[in-house]
Amino acid sequence: EVQLVESGGGVVRxxxxxxxxxxxxxxxxxxxxxxxxxxxxGKGLEWVSGINWNGxxxxxxxxxxxxxxxxxxxxxNSLYLQMNSLRAEDTALYHCARQVRYCTxxxxxxxxxxxxxxxxxxxxx
Amino acid sequence: QSVLTxxxxxxxAPGQRVTISCTGSSSNIGAGYDVHWYQQLxxxxxxxxxxxxxxxxxxxPDRFSGSRSGTSVSLAITGLQAEDEADYYCQSYDSSLSGxxxxxxxxxxVL
Numbered sequence: 001e002v003q004l005v006e007s008g009g010g011v012v013r014x015x016x017x018x019x020x021x022x023x024x025x026x027x028x029x030x031x032x033x034x035x036x037x038x039x040x041x042g043k044g045l046e047w048v049s050g051i052n053w054n055g056x057x058x059x060x061x062x063x064x065x066x067x068x069x070x071x072x073x074x075x076x077n078s079l080y081l082q083m084n085s086l087r088a089e090d091t092a093l094y095h096c097a098r099q100v101r102y103c104t105x106x107x108x109x110x111x112x113x114x115x116x117x118x119x120x121x122x123x124x125x
Numbered sequence: 126q127s128v129l130t131x132x133x134x135x136x137x138a139p140g141q142r143v144t145i146s147c148t149g150s151s152s153n154i155g156a157g158y159d160v161h162w163y164q165q166l167x168x169x170x171x172x173x174x175x176x177x178x179x180x181x182x183x184x185x186p187d188r189f190s191g192s193r194s195g196t197s198v199s200l201a202i203t204g205l206q207a208e209d210e211a212d213y214y215c216q217s218y219d220s221s222l223s224g225x226x227x228x229x230x231x232x233x234x235v236l
Contacts, residue, residue, distance in 0.1 A: 035225070044127060045171065045214050047225040059224050095170060102177070109218050111161035113173035
């Protein structure tokens, strides 16, 4: 069974740091890119960051660029998100998700399947 | 404010058909990027539903279908069941933002 399990969430003060982890099982981890997607309480989904299969290419939403760093350790089947300079608006449930990539004649795109249950990050003083 | 626009809510009686639209701009759906759909049941993680506009993976009931006509994209659910009550999200790629974007989500209520 394909499974993604996040950990590392918690309560942190504004300006603080937190490192999230996601452990994958049930599939060949280094065959896939991975992403973090967050959901603020009662709100919709927001893509945060993505990384390709070997960590050589990373992307970030403008809202977290310069503050968050995505990385992976394929030997440990693990994905990480280092979050620095946290703000109240970063409060959310953070999901890791496997990127399923496909290419057409025009472009390569991806969708997310499956998703982990998420780890809650609360930024509050 | 989400990059992709969905109606906040839709509703229908059991057995009826509902559609959920997803509207974007010239840097995402209008640029020809595909749209994917997810279902989020209460208090659960999102679940992948439809890929590249209309492809339904095995395991997803054929009551769910996606369609695209030009820049108009929608998810249709026929034969509504109580278990379909959930939030539904569309997702695409945005070339200006260089990343994935989601719609704001549509809450489906089965009356």
